[in-house]
Amino acid sequence: MNNAVSIDDLSVVARQCIAVTCLQRFCRRYQIAHPALSQFIDHVWKVGQADRETFVAWDMGFSALPITGLGDEWPEDVRAAIPEDIYDTLAGLVDHVLETSACTWYGGDLPTTRRQLEIVLSICEQHGVVKPDFRQYTQAQAQLRGGWGPVLTDEEINAWRGLA
Template sequence: MLTPAQQQLKNRVHQAAGVWRNDNYRGAAGLVCREFFFKRVAQRYHLGLDEYLPEHEDAVDLYLCHLRASFDSFEAALDYLATDLRIAPESLLAPHGGLPPPIENAMDKTPTAALAEQLSRLDAAMQDFYTQDFSDEAAERACNKTLKQALLALAGNALRQGGQPQAEQALRILAQHTGCQEDLEILAEIMDSPDGRLLAAFPPCQTLLANAAAARWDGFDHAPLEPPAPPASDAIRQRQLYAASCLQAFCQAQALSHPAIAQLLSHLYAIEHATSLPAWESEGAGLALNGRGDPPPAELARWLADQDLRDSFLQLVDCVVEVGLADLYGADTAMPAGFIQRIEAILLSHAVALPTAPETKA
Protein backbone atom coordinates (compact mmCIF):
# COMPACT_ATOMS: atom_id res chain seq x y z
CA MET A 1 0.00 0.00 0.00
CA LEU A 2 1.24 3.47 -0.84
CA THR A 3 2.02 5.99 1.88
CA PRO A 4 0.08 9.29 1.84
CA ALA A 5 3.13 11.05 0.34
CA GLN A 6 3.52 8.38 -2.34
CA GLN A 7 -0.19 8.56 -3.21
CA GLN A 8 0.02 12.34 -3.48
CA LEU A 9 3.01 12.02 -5.79
CA LYS A 10 1.13 9.47 -7.90
CA ASN A 11 -1.76 11.90 -8.28
CA ARG A 12 0.61 14.58 -9.55
CA VAL A 13 2.34 12.20 -11.94
CA HIS A 14 -1.06 11.33 -13.40
CA GLN A 15 -1.72 14.97 -14.22
CA ALA A 16 -0.94 16.13 -17.76
CA ALA A 17 2.17 18.07 -16.76
CA GLY A 18 3.58 15.32 -14.53
CA VAL A 19 6.46 16.30 -12.25
CA TRP A 20 9.35 18.32 -13.68
CA ARG A 21 12.38 19.89 -12.02
CA ASN A 22 15.39 21.83 -13.24
CA ASP A 23 18.35 23.48 -11.53
CA ASN A 24 22.07 23.96 -12.02
CA TYR A 25 25.30 23.62 -10.10
CA ARG A 26 29.00 24.36 -10.50
CA GLY A 27 30.81 21.26 -11.70
CA ALA A 28 34.42 20.52 -12.63
CA ALA A 29 33.89 21.80 -16.17
CA GLY A 30 31.76 24.83 -15.29
CA LEU A 31 28.05 25.48 -14.91
CA VAL A 32 26.02 22.24 -15.25
CA CYS A 33 22.27 22.22 -16.01
CA ARG A 34 20.01 19.47 -14.64
CA GLU A 35 16.53 18.42 -15.74
CA PHE A 36 14.29 15.73 -14.25
CA PHE A 37 10.82 14.46 -15.18
CA PHE A 38 8.38 11.87 -13.87
CA LYS A 39 5.18 11.45 -15.93
CA ARG A 40 2.60 8.93 -17.10
CA VAL A 41 2.14 8.47 -20.83
CA ALA A 42 0.24 5.66 -22.61
CA GLN A 43 -0.39 3.78 -19.35
CA ARG A 44 3.34 3.65 -18.49
CA TYR A 45 5.43 5.62 -16.00
CA HIS A 46 8.45 7.43 -17.44
CA LEU A 47 11.41 8.96 -15.57
CA GLY A 48 14.43 10.85 -16.85
CA LEU A 49 17.42 12.77 -15.53
CA ASP A 50 19.82 14.86 -17.64
CA GLU A 51 22.96 16.76 -16.68
CA TYR A 52 24.76 18.79 -19.32
CA LEU A 53 26.87 21.86 -19.97
CA PRO A 54 24.81 24.73 -21.43
CA GLU A 55 26.76 24.66 -24.70
CA HIS A 56 25.91 20.94 -25.10
CA GLU A 57 22.13 21.32 -24.66
CA ASP A 58 21.42 20.10 -28.18
CA ALA A 59 24.12 17.39 -28.20
CA VAL A 60 22.77 14.51 -26.11
CA ASP A 61 25.85 12.36 -26.81
CA LEU A 62 27.91 14.85 -24.81
CA TYR A 63 25.66 14.91 -21.73
CA LEU A 64 27.31 14.17 -18.38
CA CYS A 65 24.22 12.15 -17.48
CA HIS A 66 21.29 10.98 -19.66
CA LEU A 67 19.07 8.48 -17.85
CA ARG A 68 15.71 7.18 -19.10
CA ALA A 69 13.46 4.45 -17.68
CA SER A 70 9.82 3.41 -18.04
CA PHE A 71 7.69 1.03 -15.98
CA ASP A 72 4.27 -0.62 -16.09
CA SER A 73 3.57 0.06 -12.41
CA PHE A 74 3.93 3.12 -10.21
CA GLU A 75 5.53 0.97 -7.50
CA ALA A 76 8.33 -0.14 -9.84
CA ALA A 77 8.92 3.47 -10.86
CA LEU A 78 9.09 4.46 -7.17
CA ASP A 79 11.74 1.82 -6.54
CA TYR A 80 13.84 3.15 -9.44
CA LEU A 81 13.32 6.69 -8.18
CA ALA A 82 14.70 5.87 -4.73
CA THR A 83 17.32 3.25 -5.60
CA ASP A 84 18.80 4.44 -8.89
CA LEU A 85 18.10 8.18 -8.85
CA ARG A 86 18.38 8.61 -5.06
CA ILE A 87 15.25 10.79 -4.93
CA ALA A 88 12.84 10.54 -1.99
CA PRO A 89 9.21 10.66 -3.23
CA GLU A 90 8.17 13.21 -0.60
CA SER A 91 10.93 15.58 -1.75
CA LEU A 92 9.10 16.00 -5.08
CA LEU A 93 5.94 17.29 -3.39
CA ALA A 94 7.55 20.65 -2.64
CA PRO A 95 7.25 23.35 -5.34
CA HIS A 96 11.00 23.27 -5.97
CA GLY A 97 14.04 21.11 -5.25
CA GLY A 98 14.14 17.40 -4.57
CA LEU A 99 16.90 16.48 -7.00
CA PRO A 100 19.74 14.21 -5.81
CA PRO A 101 23.34 15.34 -5.26
CA PRO A 102 25.03 16.15 -8.60
CA ILE A 103 26.27 13.16 -10.57
CA GLU A 104 29.79 14.62 -10.65
CA ASN A 105 29.84 15.02 -6.85
CA ALA A 106 28.39 11.55 -6.34
CA MET A 107 31.24 10.01 -8.27
CA ASP A 108 33.70 12.15 -6.30
CA LYS A 109 35.66 13.11 -9.37
CA THR A 110 38.48 15.60 -9.26
CA PRO A 111 38.23 18.46 -11.76
CA THR A 112 41.12 16.93 -13.71
CA ALA A 113 39.43 13.51 -13.89
CA ALA A 114 36.13 15.05 -14.99
CA LEU A 115 37.85 17.07 -17.71
CA ALA A 116 39.75 14.00 -18.90
CA GLU A 117 36.52 11.98 -19.13
CA GLN A 118 34.77 14.70 -21.13
CA LEU A 119 37.81 15.04 -23.38
CA SER A 120 37.77 11.30 -24.09
CA ARG A 121 34.04 11.42 -24.86
CA LEU A 122 34.50 14.35 -27.26
CA ASP A 123 37.46 12.71 -28.97
CA ALA A 124 35.37 9.59 -29.61
CA ALA A 125 32.41 11.67 -30.84
CA MET A 126 34.68 13.52 -33.26
CA GLN A 127 35.98 10.23 -34.63
CA ASP A 128 32.42 8.90 -35.01
CA PHE A 129 31.42 12.02 -36.93
CA TYR A 130 33.17 10.77 -40.07
CA THR A 131 31.20 7.51 -40.10
CA GLN A 132 27.75 9.07 -39.76
CA ASP A 133 25.19 9.53 -42.53
CA PHE A 134 23.57 12.96 -42.68
CA SER A 135 20.39 14.02 -44.44
CA ASP A 136 22.12 16.96 -46.12
CA GLU A 137 25.25 19.10 -46.04
CA ALA A 138 23.69 21.61 -43.64
CA ALA A 139 23.08 18.89 -41.04
CA GLU A 140 26.63 17.59 -41.44
CA ARG A 141 28.08 21.08 -41.00
CA ALA A 142 25.91 21.75 -37.94
CA CYS A 143 27.12 18.53 -36.26
CA ASN A 144 30.73 19.35 -37.15
CA LYS A 145 30.42 22.81 -35.64
CA THR A 146 28.63 21.58 -32.49
CA LEU A 147 31.39 19.08 -31.71
CA LYS A 148 34.13 21.64 -32.30
CA GLN A 149 32.35 24.23 -30.17
CA ALA A 150 32.24 21.64 -27.40
CA LEU A 151 35.99 21.03 -27.73
CA LEU A 152 36.67 24.76 -27.61
CA ALA A 153 34.41 25.19 -24.56
CA LEU A 154 36.18 22.33 -22.78
CA ALA A 155 39.56 23.89 -23.56
CA GLY A 156 38.36 27.22 -22.20
CA ASN A 157 36.99 25.67 -19.01
CA ALA A 158 40.20 23.69 -18.51
CA LEU A 159 42.32 26.81 -18.91
CA ARG A 160 40.21 28.74 -16.39
CA GLN A 161 40.74 25.95 -13.86
CA GLY A 162 44.49 25.84 -14.41
CA GLY A 163 44.30 22.67 -16.52
CA GLN A 164 46.70 23.75 -19.26
CA PRO A 165 47.48 20.13 -20.34
CA GLN A 166 43.77 19.37 -20.83
CA ALA A 167 43.27 22.66 -22.67
CA GLU A 168 46.19 21.90 -24.98
CA GLN A 169 44.93 18.35 -25.62
CA ALA A 170 41.46 19.65 -26.54
CA LEU A 171 43.03 22.13 -28.96
CA ARG A 172 45.18 19.37 -30.39
CA ILE A 173 42.08 17.26 -31.15
CA LEU A 174 40.42 20.31 -32.67
CA ALA A 175 43.46 20.90 -34.87
CA GLN A 176 43.53 17.27 -36.00
CA HIS A 177 40.01 17.67 -37.35
CA THR A 178 40.56 21.01 -39.09
CA GLY A 179 41.74 20.77 -42.66
CA CYS A 180 39.30 21.70 -45.43
CA GLN A 181 37.86 25.09 -46.27
CA GLU A 182 34.65 24.38 -44.34
CA ASP A 183 36.66 23.34 -41.26
CA LEU A 184 38.55 26.62 -41.39
CA GLU A 185 35.32 28.58 -41.70
CA ILE A 186 33.92 26.78 -38.66
CA LEU A 187 37.13 27.43 -36.76
CA ALA A 188 36.88 31.17 -37.49
CA GLU A 189 33.25 31.19 -36.35
CA ILE A 190 33.81 29.41 -33.04
CA MET A 191 36.94 31.42 -32.22
CA ASP A 192 34.76 34.55 -32.28
CA SER A 193 33.48 33.76 -28.78
CA PRO A 194 34.53 34.28 -25.13
CA ASP A 195 36.27 30.89 -25.07
CA GLY A 196 37.95 31.59 -28.40
CA ARG A 197 39.27 34.94 -27.24
CA LEU A 198 40.56 33.43 -24.02
CA LEU A 199 42.34 30.63 -25.88
CA ALA A 200 43.75 32.95 -28.54
CA ALA A 201 46.07 34.29 -25.84
CA PHE A 202 47.09 30.74 -24.80
CA PRO A 203 50.54 30.12 -26.41
CA PRO A 204 49.83 26.60 -27.80
CA CYS A 205 46.67 27.84 -29.51
CA GLN A 206 48.34 29.77 -32.32
CA THR A 207 50.78 26.94 -33.00
CA LEU A 208 48.16 24.20 -33.04
CA LEU A 209 45.26 25.91 -34.77
CA ALA A 210 46.98 28.33 -37.13
CA ASN A 211 48.97 25.44 -38.59
CA ALA A 212 46.09 22.97 -38.54
CA ALA A 213 45.28 23.17 -42.23
CA ALA A 214 48.91 23.02 -43.30
CA ALA A 215 49.34 19.81 -41.35
CA ARG A 216 46.61 18.04 -43.37
CA TRP A 217 46.56 20.03 -46.61
CA ASP A 218 50.10 20.88 -47.56
CA GLY A 219 50.30 24.26 -49.23
CA PHE A 220 46.69 25.21 -48.37
CA ASP A 221 46.32 29.00 -48.18
CA HIS A 222 44.65 30.06 -44.95
CA ALA A 223 44.58 33.23 -42.92
CA PRO A 224 46.06 33.37 -39.39
CA LEU A 225 43.76 33.58 -36.42
CA GLU A 226 42.62 37.06 -35.55
CA PRO A 227 43.70 38.47 -32.15
CA PRO A 228 41.00 38.63 -29.48
CA ALA A 229 38.80 41.69 -29.46
CA PRO A 230 39.23 44.01 -26.44
CA PRO A 231 36.56 43.52 -23.76
CA ALA A 232 34.21 46.26 -22.59
CA SER A 233 36.42 46.72 -19.56
CA ASP A 234 34.74 49.71 -17.89
CA ALA A 235 31.35 48.00 -17.58
CA ILE A 236 33.00 44.77 -16.41
CA ARG A 237 34.98 46.59 -13.74
CA GLN A 238 31.94 48.49 -12.43
CA ARG A 239 29.78 45.37 -12.20
CA GLN A 240 32.55 43.38 -10.50
CA LEU A 241 33.18 46.13 -7.95
CA TYR A 242 29.50 46.25 -7.06
CA ALA A 243 29.31 42.45 -6.75
CA ALA A 244 32.39 42.47 -4.51
CA SER A 245 30.82 45.12 -2.27
CA CYS A 246 27.73 42.88 -1.95
CA LEU A 247 29.92 39.96 -0.84
CA GLN A 248 31.69 42.21 1.66
CA ALA A 249 28.36 43.49 3.04
CA PHE A 250 27.11 39.91 3.47
CA CYS A 251 30.27 38.85 5.29
CA GLN A 252 30.16 41.85 7.60
CA ALA A 253 26.48 41.28 8.42
CA GLN A 254 27.10 37.59 9.18
CA ALA A 255 30.38 38.22 11.04
CA LEU A 256 32.17 36.07 8.46
CA SER A 257 35.93 36.44 8.62
CA HIS A 258 38.57 34.19 7.10
CA PRO A 259 41.87 34.76 5.24
CA ALA A 260 40.45 33.11 2.12
CA ILE A 261 37.55 35.57 2.07
CA ALA A 262 39.91 38.51 2.53
CA GLN A 263 42.11 37.27 -0.33
CA LEU A 264 39.11 36.88 -2.65
CA LEU A 265 37.78 40.34 -1.84
CA SER A 266 41.22 41.84 -2.36
CA HIS A 267 41.43 40.14 -5.74
CA LEU A 268 37.94 41.26 -6.79
CA TYR A 269 38.58 44.88 -5.86
CA ALA A 270 41.91 44.76 -7.69
CA ILE A 271 40.00 44.72 -10.98
CA GLU A 272 39.58 48.48 -10.67
CA HIS A 273 43.21 49.14 -11.62
CA ALA A 274 44.16 45.86 -13.30
CA THR A 275 46.11 46.57 -16.49
CA SER A 276 45.26 43.14 -17.97
CA LEU A 277 41.87 41.59 -17.29
CA PRO A 278 42.92 38.12 -18.58
CA ALA A 279 45.89 38.19 -16.18
CA TRP A 280 43.59 39.32 -13.37
CA GLU A 281 41.19 36.47 -14.19
CA SER A 282 44.01 33.90 -14.13
CA GLU A 283 45.20 35.10 -10.71
CA GLY A 284 41.72 34.54 -9.28
CA ALA A 285 41.68 30.90 -10.39
CA GLY A 286 44.52 30.09 -7.99
CA LEU A 287 42.83 31.42 -4.84
CA ALA A 288 41.80 29.09 -2.03
CA LEU A 289 38.28 30.49 -2.34
CA ASN A 290 37.76 31.20 -6.04
CA GLY A 291 34.06 30.74 -6.85
CA ARG A 292 34.78 28.32 -9.69
CA GLY A 293 33.48 25.05 -8.36
CA ASP A 294 36.35 24.17 -6.02
CA PRO A 295 35.46 23.42 -2.37
CA PRO A 296 36.20 26.13 0.21
CA PRO A 297 38.99 25.69 2.77
CA ALA A 298 38.03 23.03 5.32
CA GLU A 299 38.03 25.39 8.32
CA LEU A 300 35.76 27.86 6.54
CA ALA A 301 33.47 25.05 5.36
CA ARG A 302 33.04 23.79 8.92
CA TRP A 303 32.21 27.26 10.22
CA LEU A 304 29.68 27.85 7.44
CA ALA A 305 28.02 24.51 8.17
CA ASP A 306 27.79 25.32 11.88
CA GLN A 307 26.09 28.64 11.08
CA ASP A 308 23.81 27.10 8.41
CA LEU A 309 25.27 29.50 5.84
CA ARG A 310 27.14 27.10 3.56
CA ASP A 311 24.71 26.99 0.63
CA SER A 312 23.91 30.70 0.65
CA PHE A 313 27.54 31.76 0.99
CA LEU A 314 28.93 29.46 -1.70
CA GLN A 315 26.14 30.38 -4.12
CA LEU A 316 26.86 34.04 -3.40
CA VAL A 317 30.60 33.61 -4.01
CA ASP A 318 29.97 31.78 -7.30
CA CYS A 319 27.61 34.50 -8.53
CA VAL A 320 29.95 37.31 -7.48
CA VAL A 321 32.86 35.76 -9.38
CA GLU A 322 30.70 35.00 -12.43
CA VAL A 323 29.71 38.67 -12.68
CA GLY A 324 33.28 39.47 -13.70
CA LEU A 325 33.92 36.37 -15.80
CA ALA A 326 30.73 36.06 -17.85
CA ASP A 327 31.54 38.75 -20.44
CA LEU A 328 35.25 39.12 -19.75
CA TYR A 329 36.42 38.11 -23.21
CA GLY A 330 34.29 40.31 -25.42
CA ALA A 331 30.75 38.95 -25.16
CA ASP A 332 27.84 41.24 -24.37
CA THR A 333 25.16 39.13 -22.68
CA ALA A 334 22.51 39.45 -19.99
CA MET A 335 24.36 36.95 -17.78
CA PRO A 336 26.13 39.51 -15.51
CA ALA A 337 22.82 41.27 -14.79
CA GLY A 338 21.24 37.90 -14.01
CA PHE A 339 24.01 37.03 -11.56
CA ILE A 340 23.64 40.44 -9.88
CA GLN A 341 19.92 39.80 -9.42
CA ARG A 342 20.71 36.50 -7.72
CA ILE A 343 23.33 38.21 -5.53
CA GLU A 344 20.85 40.85 -4.41
CA ALA A 345 18.22 38.20 -3.73
CA ILE A 346 20.62 36.30 -1.46
CA LEU A 347 21.46 39.46 0.49
CA LEU A 348 17.82 40.43 0.90
CA SER A 349 16.86 36.90 2.00
CA HIS A 350 19.34 37.33 4.88
CA ALA A 351 18.14 40.88 5.67
CA VAL A 352 21.41 42.42 4.46
CA ALA A 353 21.09 45.93 3.04
CA LEU A 354 22.27 46.32 -0.53
CA PRO A 355 25.37 48.53 -0.88
CA THR A 356 25.60 51.48 -3.22
CA ALA A 357 27.24 50.55 -6.48
CA PRO A 358 30.81 51.94 -6.44
CA GLU A 359 32.04 54.02 -9.34
CA THR A 360 35.15 53.10 -11.27
CA LYS A 361 37.83 55.70 -10.86
CA ALA A 362 39.41 57.15 -13.95
Protein backbone atom coordinates in the same frame (compact mmCIF):
# COMPACT_ATOMS: atom_id res chain seq x y z
CA MET B 1 17.19 54.49 -3.69
CA ASN B 2 18.48 52.32 -6.53
CA ASN B 3 15.64 53.43 -8.83
CA ALA B 4 17.54 56.52 -10.05
CA VAL B 5 20.26 54.37 -11.65
CA SER B 6 19.54 50.96 -13.15
CA ILE B 7 21.90 48.02 -13.51
CA ASP B 8 21.92 48.73 -17.25
CA ASP B 9 23.48 52.15 -16.57
CA LEU B 10 26.45 50.56 -14.79
CA SER B 11 29.71 49.32 -16.26
CA VAL B 12 30.74 45.70 -15.77
CA VAL B 13 33.38 46.93 -13.31
CA ALA B 14 30.73 48.80 -11.32
CA ARG B 15 28.50 45.71 -11.31
CA GLN B 16 31.41 43.58 -10.10
CA CYS B 17 32.27 46.07 -7.36
CA ILE B 18 28.64 46.23 -6.22
CA ALA B 19 28.56 42.43 -6.09
CA VAL B 20 31.74 42.19 -4.00
CA THR B 21 30.41 44.95 -1.73
CA CYS B 22 27.33 42.79 -1.20
CA LEU B 23 29.55 39.82 -0.31
CA GLN B 24 31.42 41.90 2.25
CA ARG B 25 28.17 43.12 3.76
CA PHE B 26 26.82 39.55 3.86
CA CYS B 27 29.94 38.35 5.69
CA ARG B 28 29.67 41.22 8.15
CA ARG B 29 25.96 40.49 8.71
CA TYR B 30 26.76 36.88 9.64
CA GLN B 31 30.08 37.70 11.35
CA ILE B 32 31.98 35.51 8.92
CA ALA B 33 35.69 36.17 8.66
CA HIS B 34 38.44 34.01 7.24
CA PRO B 35 41.72 34.89 5.50
CA ALA B 36 40.66 32.87 2.43
CA LEU B 37 37.52 34.98 2.02
CA SER B 38 39.55 38.15 2.51
CA GLN B 39 41.99 37.02 -0.20
CA PHE B 40 39.13 36.34 -2.60
CA ILE B 41 37.49 39.70 -1.85
CA ASP B 42 40.77 41.60 -2.22
CA HIS B 43 41.48 39.89 -5.54
CA VAL B 44 38.01 40.62 -6.91
CA TRP B 45 38.42 44.31 -6.05
CA LYS B 46 41.45 44.44 -8.35
CA VAL B 47 39.09 44.05 -11.32
CA GLY B 48 38.63 47.81 -11.35
CA GLN B 49 42.20 48.32 -12.42
CA ALA B 50 42.63 45.35 -14.73
CA ASP B 51 43.32 46.49 -18.25
CA ARG B 52 44.29 44.87 -21.53
CA GLU B 53 47.88 44.29 -20.36
CA THR B 54 47.09 43.01 -16.84
CA PHE B 55 43.77 41.23 -17.26
CA VAL B 56 45.04 37.71 -18.00
CA ALA B 57 47.41 37.79 -15.02
CA TRP B 58 44.54 39.01 -12.82
CA ASP B 59 42.28 36.22 -14.11
CA MET B 60 45.00 33.61 -13.55
CA GLY B 61 45.44 34.89 -10.00
CA PHE B 62 42.19 33.20 -8.99
CA SER B 63 43.80 29.77 -9.42
CA ALA B 64 46.22 30.55 -6.58
CA LEU B 65 43.42 31.38 -4.12
CA PRO B 66 41.94 28.89 -1.63
CA ILE B 67 38.47 30.11 -2.72
CA THR B 68 38.18 30.73 -6.45
CA GLY B 69 34.50 31.51 -6.94
CA LEU B 70 34.50 28.96 -9.74
CA GLY B 71 32.52 26.26 -7.96
CA ASP B 72 35.57 24.50 -6.57
CA GLU B 73 35.37 22.73 -3.22
CA TRP B 74 36.39 25.02 -0.36
CA PRO B 75 39.25 23.98 1.92
CA GLU B 76 38.13 22.18 5.06
CA ASP B 77 39.47 24.85 7.42
CA VAL B 78 37.41 27.49 5.63
CA ARG B 79 34.28 25.34 5.70
CA ALA B 80 34.79 24.72 9.42
CA ALA B 81 34.85 28.50 10.03
CA ILE B 82 31.45 29.02 8.35
CA PRO B 83 28.21 28.23 10.18
CA GLU B 84 26.84 25.09 8.53
CA ASP B 85 23.37 26.57 7.98
CA ILE B 86 24.78 29.45 5.89
CA TYR B 87 27.65 27.72 4.06
CA ASP B 88 25.72 26.76 0.90
CA THR B 89 24.29 30.25 0.60
CA LEU B 90 27.70 31.85 1.06
CA ALA B 91 29.38 29.50 -1.42
CA GLY B 92 26.67 30.26 -3.98
CA LEU B 93 26.97 33.98 -3.31
CA VAL B 94 30.73 33.85 -3.88
CA ASP B 95 30.19 32.09 -7.22
CA HIS B 96 27.57 34.62 -8.35
CA VAL B 97 29.79 37.51 -7.26
CA LEU B 98 32.57 36.26 -9.51
CA GLU B 99 30.22 35.47 -12.39
CA THR B 100 29.02 39.09 -12.33
CA SER B 101 32.05 39.87 -14.48
CA ALA B 102 33.41 36.42 -15.39
CA CYS B 103 30.64 35.87 -17.92
CA THR B 104 32.21 38.64 -20.02
CA TRP B 105 35.89 37.83 -19.57
CA TYR B 106 36.40 36.22 -22.94
CA GLY B 107 33.14 37.15 -24.61
CA GLY B 108 30.79 40.01 -24.06
CA ASP B 109 27.72 38.64 -22.34
CA LEU B 110 26.42 41.86 -20.77
CA PRO B 111 22.90 40.47 -20.16
CA THR B 112 24.36 37.74 -17.96
CA THR B 113 26.27 40.28 -15.85
CA ARG B 114 22.90 41.85 -15.14
CA ARG B 115 21.33 38.49 -14.19
CA GLN B 116 24.27 37.57 -11.96
CA LEU B 117 24.10 40.88 -10.11
CA GLU B 118 20.33 40.47 -9.73
CA ILE B 119 20.94 37.07 -8.10
CA VAL B 120 23.51 38.61 -5.73
CA LEU B 121 21.05 41.37 -4.82
CA SER B 122 18.27 38.83 -4.29
CA ILE B 123 20.42 36.79 -1.90
CA CYS B 124 21.18 40.00 0.00
CA GLU B 125 17.50 40.88 0.21
CA GLN B 126 16.60 37.41 1.47
CA HIS B 127 19.19 37.74 4.23
CA GLY B 128 18.54 41.30 5.34
CA VAL B 129 21.74 42.67 3.82
CA VAL B 130 21.48 46.30 2.75
CA LYS B 131 21.99 46.71 -0.99
CA PRO B 132 24.42 49.36 -2.23
CA ASP B 133 23.11 52.57 -3.75
CA PHE B 134 23.87 52.25 -7.47
CA ARG B 135 24.29 56.03 -7.79
CA GLN B 136 27.58 55.75 -5.90
CA TYR B 137 29.02 53.45 -8.59
CA THR B 138 28.16 55.38 -11.73
CA GLN B 139 30.91 56.25 -14.16
CA ALA B 140 31.10 58.59 -17.08
CA GLN B 141 31.65 56.57 -20.23
CA ALA B 142 30.47 53.29 -18.67
CA GLN B 143 30.26 51.77 -22.17
CA LEU B 144 34.00 52.04 -22.82
CA ARG B 145 35.97 48.81 -23.25
CA GLY B 146 32.95 46.79 -24.33
CA GLY B 147 30.87 47.90 -21.36
CA TRP B 148 33.62 47.51 -18.77
CA GLY B 149 33.93 51.29 -18.38
CA PRO B 150 37.12 53.21 -17.74
CA VAL B 151 39.88 51.75 -15.55
CA LEU B 152 39.43 53.01 -12.01
CA THR B 153 41.97 55.23 -10.32
CA ASP B 154 43.35 54.37 -6.88
CA GLU B 155 41.09 57.07 -5.43
CA GLU B 156 37.99 55.57 -7.09
CA ILE B 157 38.82 52.03 -5.92
CA ASN B 158 39.39 53.27 -2.37
CA ALA B 159 36.15 55.25 -2.40
CA TRP B 160 34.13 52.30 -3.70
CA ARG B 161 35.76 49.91 -1.24
CA GLY B 162 34.80 52.33 1.51
CA LEU B 163 31.14 51.78 0.60
CA ALA B 164 31.30 48.16 1.69
